[in-house]
Amino acid sequence: MSERILTNGDPNMPTIIIQQRGRRWLVIILLLALGFSVLMNLGFMASFAEFAVDADQPTEKFHAGTRLAESKIARIQVGFTIMPPYTERIKKTIDHVREDDSVKGVLLVIDSPGGLVSGSHEIYHKLKLLSEKKPIYVQMKGIAASGGYYIAMSGGPEAPIYAEPTTWTGSIGVIIPRYNATELAEKVGVKSESLVTGPFKDSLNPFKNLDEQERAVWDAIIEDSFDRFLTVIDENRSNLDMEEIRELATGQVYTADQAVENGLVDEISFESDTTELLAKELGLDSYQVVNYSHPLSLSETLLGATTSLPKVEFDPVSSLIDLATPRAFYLFGLPHELNVSPSQMKP
Incomplete structure (x- = not known):
């Protein structure tokens, strides 16, 4: 608080003292209010942008060829592990390409170790619908394993598959x-006493052993997904019969030369050469190759998200729940969501 003294110089006249509150606190309050208002508006914009981005079509970008063709x-x-949110985004891209009459053919570029069984089949299904309207050539990059190989079948028995x-x-x-x-639980004094409505409800509980009946249940489930994988290959690789496919389906990863020798891949080729082969089949003298991407939502941008794979952070409670949550993968390697480095583990 500050004081201002008013006087006319006459000692017989009363002195007027005016007290003024400092303006500093008023400025601080106004700045805080402004900051709160900005954050609230950004939050509303982010919420709205989530819906707007989901509704948007993928963004098209020139990649190669003749720009004005x-x-x-x-x-x-x-080029990702097949898991949300990438599964939904690629499905939207496929739908967009299917309805675009200016697109004459498709180059499916795979650089993925696979992922969820459900996501792999969803992408495969969408691509099969696309292949009914437009030819698909498959180009494998560094890795196209498990679910990555599964979706490579989507072009149909006549579609060539190339690998680098x-x-x-x-x-x-x-x-x-x-x-x-179970041994760890015994050491630290943890018991599993889940309340369940049936004997198989918590059959994959990591704090109990898997008995023979439970193993039989899950063997049947995993065999169903495995048989679907083999059938997809059988339907789309006319050079292989089911017996040959079963001999190759050991979970082994193959080099490009081994894959060609075993009939899993047709030829060795680089992407530029594969693109020219597709253009030749389509009878195109002039064409442009276009990429597709989905813009980040405002909330993703504010949180510093990128288009790379999400970070895996270690949280003891959620990790325990994840361990007990059954997920089937067509995947080469350890599932991404459980791939936690020691530096990320906190006590």
Whole structure:
């Protein structure tokens, strides 16, 4: 608080003292109010943007060829572990390409170790619908294994599959991760006493052993996904019969040369050469190859999200729940969501 003294210089006249409150606190309060208002508005904008981005079509970007050519070759790239949110985004891209009459053919570029069984089949299904309207050529990059190989079947029996010299592919099989922590639980004094309505409700509980009946239940489930994988290959690789496919379906990953030798891949080729082969089949002298991407939502941008795979952070409670949650994968390697480095583990 500050004081201001008013006087006319006459000692016989009363002195007027005016007290003024400092303006500093008023400024601080106004700044706080402004900051709160900005944060609230950003929050509303982020919420709205979530809906807006979901409704938007994928963004198209020139990749190669003749920029102003009317005819297009769609370059659909599956370069991620097949899990949300990437599964939904690639499905939207496939739908968009299917309805775009300027797209004459599709180059499916795969660089993925696979992922969830459900997501792999959803992408495969969408691509099969696309292949009914437009030819698909498959180009494998560094890795196209398990679910990555599964979706490579989507072009149909007449669609060629190309791999680069250093491609790894195959890994045909299914995995449902399960970790047995019974000995650890005994050491730290933890017991599992889940309340369930049936004997199989918590059959993958990591704090109890898997008995023979439970194993039989899950064997039947995993065999169903495995048989679907084999059937997809059988329907789309006319050079292989089911017996040959079963011999290859050991979970082994194959080099590009081994894959060609075993009939899993047709030829060794680089992407630029594969694109020219597709253009030749389509009879295109002039064309542009286009990429597709989905813009980040405002909330993703504010949180510093990128288009790369999400970070895995270790949380003891959620990790325990994840261990008991059954997920079937067509995946080469450890499931991404359980791949936690020691530096990320906190006590």
